[in-house]
């Protein structure tokens with residue numbers, strides 16, 4: 607299957623394995639790329655030297671295209687970008703920041719730039735900044751998100767109405783049927799996060815992967831909107847945030863409760879009570895931990911069956 611996105615990245619299937627802190631290291635990214643989709647290393651949880659190592663290992667593990675996701679809110683972004691250029695990575699997904707800051711700098715070095723947004727307004731700003739494609743991420747998604755609570759079902763057609771450049775849909779997509787739905791709404795491809803957390807190659811702690819498998823509808827909620835809105839599993843830490851909200855806390859009090867390294871503690875070290883557990887609403891539909899290649903194969907098979915179903919309607 608060929609379209610604007612498969613051609614832009616030179617991949618077989620129009621699927622992006624999302625960059626995810628503490629989950630998408632070289633193992634997941636190379637497995638995804640080898641399976642015919644675009645694998646992304648999540649640089650957001652890596653010190654520059656760690657990212658360097660992951661890129662080098664990824665290059666050894668796959669000869670297919672892969673990229674790096676860079677949330678721009680960290681202080682060492684310049685160092686991260688320098689490593690990406692030095693290592694010859696050809697695709698960068700930026701998020702959590704102004705797309706104007708890095709887009710032309712990266713493109714001048716021959717790098718394809720995609721920016722992640724959660725609203726029409728920011729999609730248009732990213733297009734204006736000259737990015738090659740955008741990811742529009744709905745409210746259902748795992749991880750950090752926008753404040754407006756726009757769902758994928760409504761965001762994608764609204765962005766599509768105004769955007770000319772290629773569009774990648776994200777948020778709540780874990781099956782071939784959802785992928786087809788997103789493409790019918792106007793997406794050229796989909797970015798899948800939560801489903802790949804529960805893969806064998808994800809670097810998440812086994813206990814966190816099990817939380818994802820066990821999660822049911824209603825087990826996650828978007829919170830900490832005053833800081834950076836994030837969808838979390840309702841565990842002990844989440845309840846502490848809710849209790850603090852009852853006291854009309856200041857931003858500083860929220861920052862103090864969040865503390866440091868919560869996401870690492872929860873997702874990477876498996877502290878299910880005091881750690882931050884980021885996952886999307888679609889976790890309620892994820893019932894097993896599978897090899898990445900199997901996830902891709904199952905999605906594509908279901909996608910083809912769904913197309914058949916639609917043609918018979």
Ligand SMILES: Cc1cc2nc3c(=O)[nH]c(=O)nc-3n(C[C@H](O)[C@H](O)[C@H](O)COP(=O)(O)O)c2cc1C
Nearest residue numbers: 624626627650701747748749777778798799800886
């Ligand atoms: C555990 C986790 C960590 C994430 N970390 C990042 C990140 O570092 N950078 C980023 O741009 N998005 C991040 N996201 C969002 C994903 O890239 C992706 O857009 C989202 O997961 C798609 O929605 P889904 O989870 O419903 O598939 C993260 C998502 C999850 C579940």
